[in-house]
Amino acid sequence: MTMQNTARVSAEPAGPAREQAFQHALDVLVERRDEFAEQGYVPRDFIDLLKKAGIYRASTPERFGGEPMPPAEFLRLIERISEVDPATGWVASFGSALTYFAALPEETQAEIYADGPDICFAGGLFPMHEPEVVEGGYRCTGVWQFASGCAGADILGVGLAGGEETNGRPITALVDPSQAEIRVNWDVSGMKATGSNQVVLDDVFIPASRTFIRGSEPRIDEPFTRYPALAYAAQVLAVTGLGAARAALDYCTEVASARTSITGGSKRSARPSYQDGLARGEARLRSARSFFYETTDQVWQKALADEPIDDDLRALLRLATTHVAHECRSVVLDAFDLAGTGAIYRTHPLQRYLQDGLVPAQHAMLNSATYEAVGAILLGMKPSVPSFP
Structure with missing residues (x-):
């Protein structure tokens, strides 16, 4: 596959036009997500829709025409995309990746953004x-x-x-x-x-x-460039799990609970085990999500105020991020269990969220080694994971 550049697409003006562009992208994604999975990639024409929605200027410095979003605001957009299709949410999440470019010489950054701030x-x-x-x-x-x-x-x-x-x-x-x-x-x-x-x-x-x-000090000093870049790189991937888990539980609540068993039994929603499982899934998901966004906002306030973000707080941010990936994986598996035998079919709606929702916790930045590394930092010890936190 040989890649070719095309004309640069720009975001719609901030406000209603951009919100409509984002909703349009979601509507198109509902129609095309199976196509994307079948062909094995998100095509450029859909990336252009995400650009129009402002996703790919979300980490471009203001100095070069960008409109950096507070991390929690951007993460919530990726979460919404991931509720429709986690894999497309994963691709969209790299709208955050330009935070790395802040470590380039300023002349190089100016050159990269010369044709506009919407860079994939x-x-x-x-x-x-x-x-x-x-x-x-x-x-x-x-x-x-x-x-x-x-x-x-x-x-x-x-x-x-x-x-x-x-x-x-x-x-x-x-x-x-x-x-x-x-x-x-x-x-x-x-x-x-x-x-x-x-x-x-x-x-x-x-x-x-x-x-x-990678991970070096930025040449551009703006609140967004003060936010921990490596932690953010992990966050934008972990949040796709939030979308997958939310969609899986919503399916269990809105669709699966209304169906009777193929064996002729009562509705699943009438069974105590189903009710218990659904409630526990909601508790796990909402708790992990709250920790994730609470810590994100805490670190962002430090970045806004240009205050030091110490290793303990950075470690908690990494902990909240790994935790949400692992909890969401468990929630998706629990939803699969609740859905019953029908969920084993490849065409079942939960298969998308099951297959994609298991992946974030497998990523090198989100695997179980993070827990050990965070524990070491909180105990005043050196973590075994390189470049952590």
Whole structure:
């Protein structure tokens, strides 16, 4: 798959026009989500609808025409998209990824945003390859995995191994999609539509000015760039689980509870076990969601006030994020159990939320190791997870 750039699409004006654009995107998604899953990616024409809804200027600095959203506001939009289709929510979540670009030289940022602030970025950051260092930058050859959303990207990123000059932290290098080949290898059962295929470069020169150390200090000082970038990268993925869990419980409440058993038994909703399971699912989901957004708002207020965000608070943000991913996975599984035998069919509505809702907790930034790392920080110890929190 060879990627080509197209004319830049801009967001509708803030207010009713943008809200209508967002609702239109949701309506189209209801009609096309099966198509996206079948083809294995979210296409550029739908990315353009998300751009019109403001998703892809949500982390562009104001200095360059962006309209940065408070993290909780953006996360709630991704949650709503994910209630329709979690995989498309995952792709839309990379509207947050431009926060990384704040670490680029200001001249490079100005160049990237010269045609407008609505930029779709996709990165295949692992494995980190050793580049050839040449005058003015790097020459890069290699294959990188998991480039979610690459089918609609304006800019691609690849991961390079850092050295002493980066304190071992990885480098992200930016390339134009026309410089790369997208090798289709995304054959999965969950998050099919993310199109997280391979990025292939063959002796591509990348100027040093188009690279940055991931997680390094931003060159632009705005409230959004003060918010912890690595934690936010985990949050925008975890929130897709919230959408999946919400949709799964809503199905159990609104649809499945009205049906009688195929064996001729009573409605499931009349069974104490069904009532108990539904109530416990609501409690787990709402509790995890509250912790997630409460901590997000707490950290955001620090960023707004330009106050230090210490490691303990950053760790709690990572904890709330991992916790919501794992709790949502459990809620989706409980909803699947409540729905009964019919839910095993591939065409059953819960299959979308089951298959996609299990994925966030599998991600490297959200797996169980996070709990151990947070515990170490809260105890005043060094975590075993690199670059944490």
